[in-house]
Amino acid sequence: DIQMTQSPSxxxxxxxxxxxxxxxxxxxxxxxxxxxxxxxxxxxKLLIYDASNLETGVPSRFSGSGSxxxxxxxxSSLQPEDIATxxxxxxxxxxxxxxxxxTKLEIK
Amino acid sequence: xxxxVESGGGLIQPGGSLxxxxxxxxxxxxxxxxxxxxxxxxxxxxxxxxxxxxxxxYYADSVKGRFTISRDxxxxxxxxxxxxxxxxxxxxxxxxxxxxxxxxWGQGTMVTVxx
Numbered sequence: 001d002i003q004m005t006q007s008p009s010x011x012x013x014x015x016x017x018x019x020x021x022x023x024x025x026x027x028x029x030x031x032x033x034x035x036x037x038x039x040x041x042x043x044x045k046l047l048i049y050d051a052s053n054l055e056t057g058v059p060s061r062f063s064g065s066g067s068x069x070x071x072x073x074x075x076s077s078l079q080p081e082d083i084a085t086x087x088x089x090x091x092x093x094x095x096x097x098x099x100x101x102x103t104k105l106e107i108k
Numbered sequence: 109x110x111x112x113v114e115s116g117g118g119l120i121q122p123g124g125s126l127x128x129x130x131x132x133x134x135x136x137x138x139x140x141x142x143x144x145x146x147x148x149x150x151x152x153x154x155x156x157x158x159x160x161x162x163x164x165x166y167y168a169d170s171v172k173g174r175f176t177i178s179r180d181x182x183x184x185x186x187x188x189x190x191x192x193x194x195x196x197x198x199x200x201x202x203x204x205x206x207x208x209x210x211x212x213w214g215q216g217t218m219v220t221v222x223x
Contacts, residue, residue, distance in 0.1 A: 034209040042154065042215035043202055046143075050208070087153055088173075091208035095166035097143070097155040 002026050002093045006086075006100035014106045019075040021103045023079040023088035028068050035064055035073045038102075039084045047086075048073065083107055110134035110212055112203050117217030124193050124221075130186040130203030130214055138181045139205040142189045146199035147216075154199075157188065158206055172199075193221045 003026040013019050023033065031051040036044040047057045048064035049073060061076045075082055088100040116128040128144070144156040157167045157177040165177050176189040186203050198221045204210035 032208055036210075038153075043216055045213070046208070046211050048207050048212075055211070089153075089210070094208075095158055095160075095164075096168070097158070097206075097210075099153040099155065102152045 001096065002029060002090055002098050003090055004090055004098050004100040006103050008086055008103060009101065010104040010106070012106045013078050014108045015078055015080060017078045018029075018093075019078050019105065021073040021105075023071045023073070023085055023090075023100050025069045025071075025090055029090045029092035031067045033064075033066070033071050034091070034092055035062075036089065037082075037084045038087065044087065064076045078105075078107075079100045079101075080107060112212055114201065114203055114214040114217040117201065117219045119220045119222065120193055121223050122194060122221055125189070125191045126193065126219060128188040128190070128201055128203075128217055128219070130188075132184045132186065132205075135205070135212075136180050137184050137186055141184070142186045143201045143204050143206040143210060144175075144186075145175060145204055145210065145213075146197075146219075147202070148196075148199045156201070159186070166177035182185075182198075190219070193217065193219075195221050199222050 005024045033051045035048040038044040052064045063074050085102045085104045110209045111133045113131045143158040159177045174192045178187045200216040203214045205212040
């Protein structure tokens with residue numbers, strides 16, 4: 001099975017900061033990698049699909065990059081409403097889907 | 109409006125059974141891949157099961173042989189039949205439209221397995 005390792009597990013940053021989260025796959029997954037945002041008590045929301053494509057309606061301060069085993073999720077300028085937990089998810093090994101363990105983002 | 113609404117969660121004793129429902133609107137369940145994803149309290153997301161548009165079904169090892177995913181095309185509804193429930197099945201269960209990404213999610217329904 002493919003394992004997804006996210007880092008860091010938690011992160012504290014100030015409004016306006018550039019924030020970066022990484023996700024590493026245990027084997028090559030090409031660009032079959034998605035990113036989600038989950039606010040407390042809410043369902044996850046798809047932000048980035050296929051490693052670097054912004055989902056419709058998602059602010060452009062969110063971006064993703066990478067391929068193979070190493071991926072990066074970036075918020076270019078942190079806003080107060082971005083406080084959430086972020087998850088990566090792979091789908092190279094269909095029909096099995098795997099999520100990373102999550103990164104909890106807090107305001108400093 | 110594209111929407112998924114789950115129902116059927118609740119408190120159930122270990123070893124019991126429960127059926128979750130997920131009613132879709134704005135799109136056709138049978139034309140899409142549909143999944144169940146769960147989240148234990150304070151934990152991360154775990155994919156549980158998927159049903160393909162052609163009807164093939166797949167499960168995570170943690171639920172294989174105990175859970176069954178199905179759909180009713182006439183009702184445009186997805187189901188998850190959960191048998192032999194264990195304490196570790198306690199979680200919020202989400203249904204989601206699935207391609208490679210889970211692009212549409214329901215609000216979730218809580219399942220608590222406890223005596």
